[in-house]
Amino acid sequence: MTQKFTTIAKYQYTSEALIVKGRLEADGIQVFLSDSLTIDTDPLVSNAIGGVKLKVFSEDVKKANEILKSIAKYSTDNEGNSIECPNCNSSKVQLISTVTSFKSFFAFLIGFISGTLPFNARYKYNCDHCNTNFDFK
Incomplete structure (x- = not known):
């Protein structure tokens, strides 16, 4: 069975995404970052490519969104x-x-x-x- 990813959040910089990634992984959710290496290489392209995408497996979306809501912004x-x-x-x-x-x-x-x-x-x-x-x- 193939597992599908769902983007649950986008961040301008990798450092922001890594903070949330750490919180989600602490709660047992496997997280993947998309476009983080591109933005780390050239931060000025972040808006052009849509930022760093935080992705989780589709079956973890509901739990991940609940955790995201609990994080104070x-x-x-x-x-x-x-x-x-x-x-x-x-x-x-x-x-x-x-x-x-x-x-x-x-x-x-x-x-x-x-x-x-x-x-x-x-x-x-x-x-x-x-x-x-x-x-x-």
Whole structure:
């Protein structure tokens, strides 16, 4: 009998996929990563090829998805405490990258044209509950 694989998640970088792979393997699910070597060789092609694909056997999809739902994807501070939204006090906060000022847009444009990584990126936090963007120090 041939076993079939199902992609259950996609990640931009291999390091992100390896963290989830370790968690799934700890729970007895065999995991395979697709396109990880290509992205490790040239990370800039990640979006073009759809990122690193995390695959499991088809019969393990339900159990793997339950485990994925249990993994927190929200931001924490250096002590491991959840970052809370200053507007609604929700802990469903994610780190986002923005290009809002002329300086950051110009740096992005120069980086894009010259083929280098952006050197002036701005990061903010975004609350999934009330959609507020804020800085955290």
